[in-house]
Amino acid sequence: MLVRCFVFIMSIVFAALVAAPAQEPIQPKLTPRVITATRQVTIFMGLERQILQAVQKKDQASLKAMLDEDLAIEIPNADPLAGEDWIASVMAKDYSLKSFTVRQMSTVDEGNFVLVKFDRVQESTLNGKSDGGEFFVVDLWKKSGDSWKLANRFVSKLSSVPSVPKDVKPTGKQ
Helix, strand or coil, rough: HHHHHHHHHHHHHHHHHHHHHCCCCCCCCCCCCCCCCCCCHHHHHHHHHHHHHHHHCHHHCCCCCCEEEEEEECCCCCCEEHHHHHHHHHCCCCCCEEEEEEEEEEEEEECCCCEEEEEEEEEECCCCCCCCCEEEEEEEEEEEEEEEEEEEEEEEEEEEECCCCCCCCCCCCC
């Protein structure tokens, strides 16, 4: 019950964020810098990469093992996509995930649940046509025994043309 309530609230918040005009007068400048990842960011960065690598390799067994049985994918202006339907779509032979980058990750720990926010840049094709771009993703991970399972994913496509920042080298200055 608590999970469904949390998911319902997160769906409303996500929909409001996507549909509402920006609340700030300007978008803050993204200043690339070297940041030391927290323990949780390191853990969930690894899990997100494992999911994307399973999609890349068409490893359905590994992918399913990381997902909650009630997984739902939420996308603006679309009905929720059940986890089984999402798996079928990314495992289909007409879909190919060629490359991906996960960046700007942050986490919020709520005990048995962790909310993970990140940007994903990917090169992919669907039916031979480019389907990649830049995406904003919010994932809800649920503790299941000693492991974590992806319980809900909220995805919004920001651009069909990925913006890849230049490599930033530490200057030693603050």
